[in-house]
Amino acid sequence: MKSSDQKPNQGDSRRDFLKKSSVITAIALTPSVAVKAAESNADERFAQLFEKIPLELTVNNKVYQTTVEPRVTLLDYLREELHLTGTKKGCDHGQCGACTVHVDGQRVNSCLSLAVMNEGKKITTIEGLANGETLHPMQAAFIKHDGFQCGYCTPGQIMSAVACVREGHTGSRAEISEYMSGNICRCGAYPNIVDAIIEVKEGGEKV
Amino acid sequence: MINFQYLRTTTAKSAIALLVKDKNAKFLAGGTNLIDLMKRGVTAPEKLIDINHVPLKQIEQIGNKIHIGALASNSAVADSALIKEKLPLLSWALQAGASAQLRNVATVGGNMMQRTRCSYFYDTEMPCNKRQPGTGCGAMEGFNRMHAIFGASEKCIAVHPSDMCVALTALDAEVVVANAKGERKIPFKDFHRLAGDTPQLDNNLKADEMIIRLEIPMNNLAKNYHYLKVRDRASYAFALVSVAAAFELSNNKITDIRLAMGGVAHKPWRLTASENFLKGKEATLSNFEEAAQLAMKDAKGFGGNDFKLKLAPNTIIEGLNLAKSKV
Amino acid sequence: MEKRVLKDDNDRVDGILKVTGQAKYFAEYELPGLTYGVLVTSTITKGKITALDTKAAEKAPGVIAVISHLNKPSAAAYEQEGGPQMKIFYTDKIFYNGQPIAIVVANTFERATHAASLVKATYAKEDFNTDFEKALKDPKAKKLQGQADYKRGIENAYKTAVVKLEERYFLPIETHNPMELHGIIADWRPNNQLTVYAKTQGVKATQGTIANVFKIPMENIQVNSEFVGGGFGMALRTWPLEIATVMASKHIGKPVKVVITRMQMFTMVGNRPAAIQTIGLGANKDGKLTGITHRAYGETSTYENFTEGVVNMAKFMYQCDNVNTAYAIVPVDLGVPIWMRGPGEATGAFALESAIDEMAHALDMDPLDFRIKNDPETDQQKNKPFSSKNIKEAYKIGAEKIGWSNRKNKPGSLIEGPWQTGYGVSVGVFNANRGKASVKGILKADGSLHLQSATSDIGPGTGTGMTLIANKLMKIPVNKITFELGDSSLPPAPSQGGSATLSTVGSAVNDVCVALKSAIAELAANSNMDATANFVDVLKKNNLPQIEVTKESQGGKERDNYSMYSFSIHFVQVKVHALTGVVKVSKIVSVGDSGTIVSPKTARSQMLGGAVGGIGMALTEESIIDHRYGRYINNNFADYHVPVNADVPEIDVNFINKPDPYINPMGAKGMGEIALIGFSAAVANAVFNATGKRIRTLPITPDKILA
């Protein structure tokens, strides 16, 4: 809860927002939508339209075109809107790595990225890693080496591990550990995770 | 978090124009600090200007300087062949910070602008002069294990948390910033401020300015260097104390030397007195020890961070040792 | 499909679901009309709410309701006098900072979160104390007995011993912090029908608690909790926030989902309480213990008492005729603690196993020899033989693998540049439990076996262990066996805690398999088939698609005759950087003595997890409170340091793997707790061996090394 000098919430300043949205440069609501919504007096619908902006992104090779509030993080968008719940929320503040996904091939923490920042980007989540029914080599190696227990950090670990191999940060156990330290595993599967990564690296398969 | 307005732009010029239009607007780069702070209610901009598409990602050599765009990612800089060859200290410092995931999106400009990790600053129910001037400093008589031992003010004893900035201070970087009228240059060591009477201000960037790029002069410090970061766990933790050390040796005599510390002050802390002492001297343990003592002249602890009075000089010595033994 | 099968019988049965993101945790169920709840918490530490302004929140876009003590729906049990003091939304009292005081429900998470920030409470504040040490010193502060005093032989015999020591050990608050955030989805339907998706270590316990609070029949409540993203003890009870969510759903008639924040994980779901312990040890010149005294104080809350087995180990772990223990709890204005992995025994073992090392040093003995010398043949506390105990063998294996012979008894002897090397050892021990559980087995003519029990899997691999037990008995391939859990409608089983699941539920699986086998044998005999006939043929011959058996299983008299414990030995090598005070655990050898190892892969992982948790306990973990405000100041994963990958070396896990003849049909004893218990002392002992610095206050951070 915040102290008393709280900003008026967005709900109170919708009219204001309407004014401001005319200065939007790169992204703007189509004016016709704006006018229509302003005329209809349905308060709730009004809020929905005006607080959301259009978004197009590709997740696991599927294109999604939706509208979204700017404050929605990529993580919550994946989990709550697209119901791709393989990506996990462990802290919501960039401090654990459970939310790791690939954006244009790079591993990032989806909890500190707004969904709208990813307009036009290609996102891969744990659900998109396997090739149809064939597990990705890293997934298979995690099973083989028991690189998890409760499984909650696992999607993030695997996405991070794949990136780690692609980046070439697998020169030694120590290097792997360092580059995997952005993914916390409270169950303590770390040595097994390193074993899995070494196996994949030495297997030489394309990841 | 309020539902702010989100704008995206592709030029620095329009970014600055959008910024000045609205007092409560902020640039959004990687978002790894800003979104975190917004989630905690520490800041509540009504307008975010996404600058990630502004073409300022260059990492290049121009004349005898290396230019790094404000939007180059921390990992792009750390992994750049040019930086690894010419400014390896910077690459090491970057790799010691945050995590691989965060470094992939965190930008150079954002890293410089990141705010302190002081717990009282983050908790909106606690007093903090930096977050809300006049409410007092929660850390002063509270939990200040992570806090400053140099240049602290009565108002704020926070430290700047960046690793990258420690190396940049050592490397005599310059920051190129711009407003609607044009560009200006700020020496890196003058970019961040001491807290003084205005702890709410972390640096000297003006409200209408944007960081455009860094310019770093070439040097001969790519042989004997080290970035040593002491922290509570082996990785993914902020520094208790860190040291950027680099020197040039000829006949075992130090001809050029750079020393800076992180985790000890409201800004990256350049150790000028120690540098002056070591210049022209031999790279020996006893000289290192003396230089470390010189660095501690005005140090002061606040209870919880008293251990830094011992840790800091030790880290300087070890940083120099490791720089020396690097071949 | 064929590529997605497990390659090895010992692989986790749910491995494919977990590595592909298909495993569904509580927050991941899609329900029509789902709403989002966000909790508003108190910003004072003690007092009363005098006013709660919810107007702004109620008006915010998307908000459906704000529920608090002012407008809560009925929770029948809370309307009665007595019962728990902390009746959420039935009291205006504040017991600690961060206590939930209202819940805001909206149609999206973002809207609920924002609206929650608009709720404003006004309080009447009272003086408070969150400082355990201060309470301990204050003669006026309450101290309650936590466990009956224990005495064998002469009290405080150590005081008159030839060689004696008395030392004080401090353990700070630790927070479980499983990776999955806590919460619940509650879906209250007309006629008091309730479905919840919970994060719980016991679906039956959750069902029972909710039934009690709302006074509705157990049968009306369906609890689902198939996958749990770690618990370490914090999901052993149903927390007020869960009751609040159920109330919210009851109030609005829609499903409500609450996922608390990482910050709230420090205040709403318990922690390992801080403890202050004094150990007195006495020995004669030959290194025989002549007196052990263990006194402990543990932290608890003002509204509920919490106790754990801090002083248990001292009573039987070493041969000694004179032992006395005392344990008291001290209330402070914080949320109530809850068992955290290894619970009180891990707290106690840090002190006792450090003290044992200190005594060995005082005697100038190798700590391993000292332990062996004082190893008991029987349990002196219970006056019974141990059901099985192979500690000496475990010492031997571990010592060899860690290279104990490289250790120097004189601290600070191994120096390489700025790094000092040291070796440490310690013992862990935990009661080998076995409770009562039921399992249903369905044996099908298609050759498969389906097992069901309302147990849980918070990570140890319950389904995998059960499958392997059945596989061994029934000779049915692992991929033809399924084990269903995490559903309150299945045959009852206790909560997953106290390292008892494998022993308890496994025994029921055993009994079901035995019963199924004899049923098949009977059918075979009745249909003139060979007694060794395959069950598929027998079922087919009898025209039966399947047969079903449900068995309840529990231990018998064996516990009257034997003392049953699981043991572990932890060997560690550390490197300490003399200039910066950095401690690196560079080598770990763990030896588990917990009977038969039913599931080798997951058992090894349990030991790894214990070691990693032990590194955290020893070196990095501490929940810090600013006692001026009563608020946690490092309540997040950036400031509360759990070990990361780079903190953990390779870990050499070994098992004695000899069946315990008495505990259960498998001969298997639990191991979840012993994996952690004692580990922190091994690290502290190794740090002493490396540096000569004895650190009795955890965690061992660089500042303490430099001090």
Ligand SMILES: Cc1cc2nc3c(=O)[nH]c(=O)nc-3n(C[C@H](O)[C@H](O)[C@H](O)COP(=O)(O)OP(=O)(O)OC[C@H]3O[C@@H](n4cnc5c(N)ncnc54)[C@H](O)[C@@H]3O)c2cc1C
């Ligand atoms: C868990 C965690 C651990 C971390 N550990 C470390 C660590 O060990 N060491 C370390 O150094 N850092 C660490 N960081 C901090 C991280 O480096 C910063 O968050 C990051 O560098 C910020 O960059 P960004 O691009 O994401 O900035 P943003 O969050 O996008 O922006 C930060 C601020 O800078 C402003 N800004 C951004 N670009 C410009 C520009 N060009 N001109 C003017 N203003 C601008 C924004 O308006 C905003 O106010 C950690 C962060 C997290 C979350």
Ligand code: SF4
């Ligand atoms: S040290 Fe600075 S940031 Fe921290 S509480 Fe004091 S004023 Fe705020």
Ligand code: FES
């Ligand atoms: S949820 Fe994103 S880093 Fe933890």
Ligand code: FES
């Ligand atoms: S497997 Fe449980 S947190 Fe990693």
